[in-house]
Amino acid sequence: MTAAVEYFGLRLSLVEHRVRKAVTLRQSTDPDPGDPLRGLHISDAAARRLAEDPDTGPLPDLVDREARDAAEEVADRAEKDGEPVPLRRLAAEFGLLVLDVELLLTALLPDLDRRYEKLYGYLNDDVTRPRATAGLAIELCGVPPYLGAARARLTAGCPLVDGGLLLVEDADRPFLTRTLRVPDRVAAHLLGDDRPDPRLARPLRPVPDPGWEPAGAAGLAAAIRAGHRLSYVHDPAGGAAEDLAAAALTTAGHLALRLDLDTAAADTVAAAVLEARLAGAGLIAGPVDPARLTVLDGLLDAAAPVVLTGRSRWDPLWAEQSPVLLTAPPVGTARRVALWQGSLARTGARAADGVDVARELSPYTLTAPQARRAAAVAVQQALLDGVDRIEAGHIRTGVRSQNAAGLEQLARRVEPGVTWDDLVVPEDVGRQLHDLAGRVRHREQVLGGWRLRPGGGRGRGVTGLFAGDSGTGKTMSAEVIAADLGLDLYVVDLSTVVDKYVGQTEKNLERIFTEAAGVNGVLLFDEADAIFGKRSEVSDAHDRYANMESAYLLQRMESFDGVAILTTNLRANLDEAFIRRLDVIVDFPVPDQAQRRALWDHCLGVELPRAADVDLDRCARVYELSGGAIRACAVSAGYLAAAAGGPVTMAQLIAAAEREYRKLGRLLPIG
CATH class of the missing domain: 3.40.50.300 (P-loop containing nucleotide triphosphate hydrolases)
Structure with missing residues (x-):
């Protein structure tokens, strides 16, 4: 057993000790301990006891200070050995008081041992309520339930509730009978399981250290270390906003998590903020859409460092506080090539001989993550083609794979097939x-x-x-x-x-x-x-x-x-x-005779068989047509040849040309 696990077990044993003492005390004062309908009704004797002694006061000597001090010594030893102690780190990150930790563990106990569901039901005098209530938790911590400072630890504005560590449910009930519940993600974190909330599988992903420092990253890191929680990075097309934010957070001592605001809802934003705080990370959230500003509500006042990114410049009307503002530098060709080659190196692939990666990437506007993803797609395409080198076509396919589909709703996409x-x-x-x-x-x-x-x-x-x-x-x-x-x-x-x-x-x-x-x-x-x-x-x-x-x-x-x-x-x-x-x-210009001759030859192609009487010089001399019209003639002649079951003939070309003249409303030429 590790020291961190031992520490967590010792702290829980203190809560268990309090619960057992509370059960013993309740049994000693219960006027009818054998009531078979306990928890389902209030007997006359129980009502009389409540009326005569409405407040028994806090349970005496429930906190064993020596045992708690011994537990803290175990945690000190674990941290000295470099072992993380989730409960202690959680208390430091969220600013929890000693009472907050006790309340949290009291609410957590039924999730760790199902025996305590029945014991809490007994203490609540209601078998249908197997979790700690606000009043029961406060009493188990040895604090009078009418003490305002204690009650306030379970209300909005305090770290347990605002941080998402503890849910106070049944808002329609009186305060003392409201149910306390620890979210599953928090319980898992305290038990050493740091898999993210399943709701965040799509919008949230970890961002590794980019391996380079874009301009402005050092200044942003200094601002984060100085306590500035909110930043906004204007991200023009091809900008390095994500790498800038990731480099800054890494330099400031935080992990970096990327939150996609296009797919995030209000509840997933809150879950992402909690995830960041549990992991000691900062959030890179974007792109900010002026039409969906409501998703920012949970980020503007987040206790974790948040770096927003967006194509638009920051509007002061978006929030009362002013974030740290900066603009992401563009990802130049040299940097794109370096990112590309780094991505290929990690997979063991490399460009084919004669492929100039810098020249191939020069026409493109890519962000750093897009460049990395495009390289991964290029490697996949090479594998599909059965080659072990990245060709120019693979690079182009990788880049095209990063194009969003939004423009296809407004314009017709054509994948070029000509040279x-x-x-x-x-x-x-x-x-x-x-x-x-x-x-x-x-x-x-x-x-x-x-x-x-x-x-x-x-x-x-x-x-x-x-x-x-x-x-x-x-x-x-x-x-x-x-x-x-x-x-x-x-x-x-x-x-x-x-x-x-x-x-x-x-x-x-x-x-x-x-x-x-x-x-x-x-x-x-x-x-x-x-x-x-x-x-x-x-x-x-x-x-x-x-x-x-x-x-x-x-x-x-x-x-x-x-x-x-x-x-x-x-x-x-x-x-x-x-x-x-x-x-x-x-x-x-309209093509001249020589160009028309080349167009006739090119439009007929090499697959369509030609009869011996085909005279392209005559077609070019007699029929003064544009390239598009010549292509139409070639297609019409091809259909005529297919219907006749033989090669295309001069007569069919003439017939096709005359049809095109009539379609254009022009007089047929003589010759």
């Missing part, structure tokens, strides 16, 4: 597209490291405009760029954005931009002139509100930290203010 080889565009257009991809890869160095970002609250986003006739390759180019960067393409559905009610369009756009900030993807606004159109002279209320939408978009695009591409058939329809704020503008 630069599939794109047929003029050389200067291709050069501009590569330049746009390069901006995404190097924006951290240019805008962050070299500080070439202008002021005015501008973000680190990259925006481009693709202008040109329908079918010239604008959407496909956006997909190619997303594929090159290893990102998903999110096509914004304008039907979910534009709303006839005033102000609703801006709200819908804000939801899209907010969700996109937490996703590694390319945001595509197809037919963007529908919402990015020119502002007009104000002649009525409709013009005024339309101009307000445009003004909002101008501001929101500047603060956006992601990648956004706008496409339009009519560049002249876009407001000049949008044009100025765009990083790259690419004009897509």
Whole structure:
């Protein structure tokens, strides 16, 4: 038996001794000890005794001071040997008085030995009440039940109740007959079982020491050591808020527990605070949602250190007290690579030869936990593929796995399936597209490291405009760029954005931009002139509100930290203010004859068999079609070939091209 267990047993034996003396005293004063209905009714003799002697006073000599001093010597010896003593640590953490500890152990006894359920039922004179009541517990501790200071130890405002160590139930009963119960988690902790409350299996998780110290962690640790219980870390996209908080708590001598406020309710928040105090830990709680501030009620005044995190800056109206405020630094590419390689090293995996991890991770905005989880997914994907090295595709799959699903409710997600080889565009257009991809890869160095970002609250986003006739390759180019960067393409559905009610369009756009900030993807606004159109002279209320939408978009695009591409058939329809704020503008011309020839060849592919009479030079010369129209012709010709049961013929290509001309409302060419 360890010294800590011996100490706990000695303290419980004192309570047992008091209970046995109380039973003996009750038996000696009971006018009818043989009453078969004891606890179910009040006999005449019992009523007469109560009326004549309403208060027998506290039980004499119930606290054996010598025995308690001997128990404390055992606890001293255990702590000297480095052995934790849960009861003593609990008393220190929660600021319990000697009386508080006695009350706690008195209420705990029936949970440890079922004999005491019957004994408490006897002392309560009610067999249906097998737990200690407030009055019985106070009496067993040798204190008069009418003493206000003793009663106050079982009310709100005192550590037993406020700390969640003791539940005072049956609020509709008189105070002295209210039932006391020790929560199962507290009882388990005192018995040496520190498994978390099952309710916290999802929202609460331990956070290990991150192994690095983000900027601001040392200052936050000093504030926590100085007694500042509440802190708030503003966590912009790609910030290191969780690692900053974990490093600060570790430096301050606390374990770190992460509480997910998205899935937490009021009761789980209270359980998480209790868990933190039992473990001597601090809580990292986030993300703070201004729309769900009620979940913060149990955290703002928590006795454990609490570090809140959130995308929004702290609003003084959220709480009366002012927390320690700081902003999390971004997780740079070098740090992401270090986190990634550290995660791979722990699993024994490593990147394949020729895979530049820094280059692959450069387009992404990842928090430190996301980088670690993405590395774990990459390792799993490599195992599924039967290889022992991490390829570039595994890295991209790992990053995509960290994308939240919220944006998919507002935009259509497209997993890119094309590459630069599939794109047929003029050389200067291709050069501009590569330049746009390069901006995404190097924006951290240019805008962050070299500080070439202008002021005015501008973000680190990259925006481009693709202008040109329908079918010239604008959407496909956006997909190619997303594929090159290893990102998903999110096509914004304008039907979910534009709303006839005033102000609703801006709200819908804000939801899209907010969700996109937490996703590694390319945001595509197809037919963007529908919402990015020119502002007009104000002649009525409709013009005024339309101009307000445009003004909002101008501001929101500047603060956006992601990648956004706008496409339009009519560049002249876009407001000049949008044009100025765009990083790259690419004009897509109608393909010339040589490009049309390449498009015909590429769209027909290598799997579709071709007859000997197929003349792609003639198709390119005669039919002046865009890339999208040529693709439609190739598909139509493929259906005709399938119906005929043979290879595609020139006649079928001509028939498909003529159908496309009629669909477009154009005169058929001669030749």
